[in-house]
Amino acid sequence: MPTIHQFVTGATPGNAIYNEALIMQQALRGWGIRSDIFAEHIHPSLQKMVTPYDQYRPQSEDVLLFHYSLGSALSDYLLALPQKLLLRYHNVTPPHFLVGANPWLRAGAAKGRRDLPLFASRTALALADSTFNEQDLAAAQFPKTAVLPLIQPNDLFNTQPDLDLLNQLHDGCTNLLFVGRIAPNKRQEDLLKTLYFYRQIDPTARLLLVGSEDGAGSYGRFLRTFAQELGLETAVQFSGHVSLAQLAAYYRTASVYVCLSEHEGFCQPLVESMRFGLPIVAYASTAVPGTLGNAGILLQEKNYPVLAELIHLLVTDSALREKVIAGQAERATAFNQEQLLAQFQKWTKLITDN
Template sequence: MSITVHQVIGGAGPYDAITTQAVRYRKLFDAWGWSGQDTAVHIDPRVGDAFKPMRSLAPAPGDVVFAQYSAYTPGLSELLRWHDRSLVLCQNITPPEWFWAYDPLTALQCYLGRREATRVMESATVPAGASRYTAEEFGADTVIPILFEPERYGAPGPDERPGPGGLVGPPERGGEVLFVGRLCPHKRHDALIRAVALLRARHRPDATLRIVGEPVNESYGTMVQELGDQLLGDAFSWERGISQDDLADRYRRAHVLCCMSEHEGFCVPILEAFHFGLPVVGRPSGGVAEVAGDAAILTEDEDLGVIAGLLDVVLGDAELRAELRARGRARLQVYDEANTAAALKAAIERVVALTPAVGR
């Protein structure tokens, strides 16, 4: 069955995860013999002509509109209201409460995005979420996980990381803790820095923390940098704008990934850590517990000393790390690219099946 699927996203940019997903989805559609146009409300000139302005989209009655909803998208709910075949995949939107004090414009976007989400999801023929958590939060019954492509990251590297003097595994008094993700308030880099400071003060004086990600704004980035410098000194490093190869290198060099985030719709870095055989420790917020399954050690404990203790336990126990690695690789099977592609195809075919007649 040949279907015409038009994609809609809020913003198309060269380093944007949603854009990357849309490009990959189009390759899948091409492989299935489906046609269509990819559109966005805001288009960065660097993406070339791969995306057309959303306002130019005029779907024929039998076409399917597939929107990825991750931020306030002006005009989307109107488009969905008058077009009778649509799939909306919600990627979750962070509650604005996390941003009012640090980035009011982002807070406003989140506020509008979450408010509009109800209308957008209600207007969709099939509403879906990127995780069960997101689906439930935004009133959807279908889950289409993130399209995780391990080949983008290259080989995982050795199971245990080389240490100083050619040792295998984390050094006795140290170990590198890694976190990858935007520097946003809800990711709680402040809690992560304090947890690693406690790790150094109580258990491993040579432990280090590396965070990788773009800040929500320069001011917030400076606040995180200052806290890191103050509590960890040279043991703290923050990198931004690094290439995919460099990111893979950071994963290969790290000994454990620690995610203290308090709101995650999905949390791709967890799958990335599993791919690189990195143990994962953190909080079971939002979609984290669902994605990690039994392959991560998660706790809601408010005591950061417990996180420090967990990091110490994981860094010091090779058997535990091996078990977490094995479970992590098993979790990757659940998020295999083929499974996501099948879920996406089934959802679009369901849209068509639910709306056999042309016009509403």
């Protein structure tokens, strides 16, 4: 039986990279390929599903699928093994975007960027999850690359929203939503600036910042202080880590999805917003234009008063809103799970047959 074992730096419930590894594992097993998941850091709830990477016992015929997103002891370990390697590149945030985050996160990012070229001669095929990420692979001189968009689970769209949260947020107020970990590259402070100007138009509006604060460091404290300085402390919700049911409630009660991030390797919440029928306004940085395609509304600059007016149009002009949502729904079909798995099968067959 062919074997493609997967390696992830961290295995935690809800993590996009781990979710993709699970989807790939199920598909690989369905195709008659043995696939286990090994990780460096494993959440206690996943210890029966994921194996510590140092318990992997190499076999000469194994293919190793490494989900690369951060430099760590795991990357050193895999770099030293002789087995055929398939690199799944999810991007490594350049460390200068992480000033203010916890030092371990910035150090891991620096190592990840530094070590990427070392994998070029070691890798049979590198699969980037965006065209933007493939540019990193080209710069690192990987000989064979391809683009396979991030494969996402469908669970979120079939989950019953948390009713308490749904009722709390369904109170007639305009909800601006952003989903993503609290981190300097996400530029949540620019969302606070946007809310400040938008509340000049709609004083009841609020900002929902949905995402973990693990690794946020002093940046998380800065955001809360900044919100107070702008008089927004009661208008901003910091959710921390949320359940799938809570995340579904946030998407279903949001008025507009706003992304002003300066660095994204793929930006999964854009696809989630498209599938939930939530109009998107996003800053055209890094992978964001590639993920949105011609959908949503892309900003070439951050003019906060103008952005506030644009958001108000999306909230109040039903014709504009419906046009944007329709374009996004069409774009979302490019990320169909079954379609992406068929592409993945083609690449894995190429690797295992050679």
